[in-house]
Amino acid sequence: xxxxxxxxxxxxxxxxxxxxxxxxxxxxxxxxxxxxxxxxxxxxxxxxxxxxxxxxxxxxxxxxxxxxxxxxxxxxxxxxxxxxxxxxxxxxxxxxxxxxxxxxxxxxxxxxxxxxxxxxxxxxxxxxxxxxxxxxxxxxxxxxxxxxxxxxxxxxxxxxxxxxxxxxxxxxxxxxxxxxxxxxxxxxxxxxxxxxxxxxxxxxxxxxxxxxxxxxxxxxxxxxxxxxxxxxxxxxxxxxxx
Amino acid sequence: xxxxxxxxxxxxxxxxxxxxxxxxxxxxxxxxxxxxxxxxxxxxxxxxxxxxxxxxxxxxxxxxxxxxxxxxxxxxxxxxxxxxxxxxxxxxxxxxxxxxxxx
Amino acid sequence: xxxxxxxxxxxxxxxxxxxxxxxxxxxxxxxxxxxxxxxxxxxxxxxxxxxxxxxxxxxxxxxxxxxxxxxxxxxxxxxxxxxxxxxxx
Numbered sequence: 378x379x380x381x382x383x384x385x386x387x388x389x390x391x392x393x394x395x396x397x398x399x400x401x402x403x404x405x406x407x408x409x410x411x412x413x414x415x416x417x418x419x420x421x422x423x424x425x426x427x428x429x430x431x432x433x434x435x436x437x438x439x440x441x442x443x444x445x446x447x448x449x450x451x452x453x454x455x456x457x458x459x460x461x462x463x464x465x466x467x468x469x470x471x472x473x474x475x476x477x478x479x480x481x482x483x484x485x486x487x488x489x490x491x492x493x494x495x496x497x498x499x500x501x502x503x504x505x506x507x508x509x510x511x512x513x514x515x516x517x518x519x520x521x522x523x524x525x526x527x528x529x530x531x532x533x534x535x536x537x538x539x540x541x542x543x544x545x546x547x548x549x550x551x552x553x554x555x556x557x558x559x560x561x562x563x564x565x566x567x568x569x570x571x572x573x574x575x576x577x578x579x580x581x582x583x584x585x586x587x588x589x590x591x592x593x594x595x596x597x598x599x600x601x602x603x604x605x606x607x608x609x610x611x612x613x614x615x616x617x618x619x
Numbered sequence: 620x621x622x623x624x625x626x627x628x629x630x631x632x633x634x635x636x637x638x639x640x641x642x643x644x645x646x647x648x649x650x651x652x653x654x655x656x657x658x659x660x661x662x663x664x665x666x667x668x669x670x671x672x673x674x675x676x677x678x679x680x681x682x683x684x685x686x687x688x689x690x691x692x693x694x695x696x697x698x699x700x701x702x703x704x705x706x707x708x709x710x711x712x713x714x715x716x717x718x719x720x721x722x
Numbered sequence: 723x724x725x726x727x728x729x730x731x732x733x734x735x736x737x738x739x740x741x742x743x744x745x746x747x748x749x750x751x752x753x754x755x756x757x758x759x760x761x762x763x764x765x766x767x768x769x770x771x772x773x774x775x776x777x778x779x780x781x782x783x784x785x786x787x788x789x790x791x792x793x794x795x796x797x798x799x800x801x802x803x804x805x806x807x808x809x810x811x
Binding site for chain 3: 622623625626629632633636637639640644646647648649651652653655656659660662663666667669670677682685686689690692693696697700703704707713
Binding site: 520521597 | 775776779780783784787788791792795796
């Protein structure tokens with residue numbers, strides 16, 4: 378087995394050079410296509426501006442994410458969920474309770490984290506709220522919160538590995554589930570699947586965003602923490618049959 | 620040549636570089652990094668297209684796509700890393716080499 | 723667009739391309755991952771130049787921060803001898 382340290386090219390130098398030429402060709406084609414784009418862009422800025430009144434929020438990116446193209450966001454939260462499910466599936470566990478904990482940190486780091494983590498929760502909530510008016514929203518808020526969870530865990534705290542299995546799975550699915558509830562409600566009333574009434578659009582978006590923030594945070598933290606070795610790593614049954 | 624066009628071309632060059640790396644390099648982790656570099660090129664292209672011809676506010680649709688795209692890229696990377704570590708644990712191989720290939 | 727802005731943009735683009743090459747073909751895996759983190763941060767800077775500061779923030783946190791943590795951890799894993807021997811060995 379070769380050392381993983383060095384760059385190992387499976388392909389020999391002449392072939393590699395030819396492949397380089399092919400990739401350069403692809404790049405040239407793409408650039409040629411770019412240059413042929415019309416100068417006058419017919420983007421969707423105007424269209425989204427016209428419908429901002431109906432969206433219930435004041436920031437165009439949030440309006441697109443949670444209202445005009447809510448489908449995309451819904452399925453995207455679904456993709457996150459599937460990534461976690463895939464990871465847990467082939468690790469043969471349903472929660473992170475058996476993850477090995479990091480050793481307790483020195484007092485200075487501990488103090489820093491006690492200071493930083495509440496700030497991160499605060500910033501996350503602020504970003505979530507600000508999404509209605511300006512830059513911010515569920516994704517940024519979720520990632521900040523998730524990074525806070527990872528930080529907490531790196532400092533030897535249980536973080537999300539302290540959640541019980543049921544709570545962990547609930548938090549993972551609550552974002553996807555809230556979209557599903559809205560869709561189900563709309564189907565019952567035989568409306569378009571993700572159509573919010575204009576009067577309540579802002580509130581519904583905030584609730585969905587809050588749920589999505591929690592799901593994104595737990596998912597991001599689980600994807601990073603879940604890669605760590607478990608306690609009793611050697612006792613676990615290997616995945617392949619003997 | 621405008622600013623957005625220059626950045627789009629840079630994005631395409633980065634995409635092609637990542638593609639070349641993906642085909643040539645054989646270490647699994649390097650392949651994952653290559654895919655991330657390719658994603659970076661695509662993101663740069665989308666952002667620059669969103670910014671063209673708009674002085675006050677760029678096109679929100681590509682920006683929203685990007686925001687979801689960045690998070691999906693992270694989760695896909697995490698899943699790929701989990702798979703790669705499993706492959707390394709089970710087979711001891713960190714390189715993806717086609718054994719039938721005579722070269 | 724002033725000349726200064728063009729110089730700044732040109733520098734960012736050139737550094738991005740050079741960094742991409744270095745990320746792919748650096749000999750050491752760890753160095754490659756570190757360069758990738760720098761690449762992500764510079765990418766965020768380019769997005770700020772393209773009037774998308776909020777997404778740039780997200781990219782700095784995700785593309786450079788969290789992906790960096792993931793890849794660094796994985797690089798450490800790959801540089802260790804593997805933990806469980808294969809039954810067929």
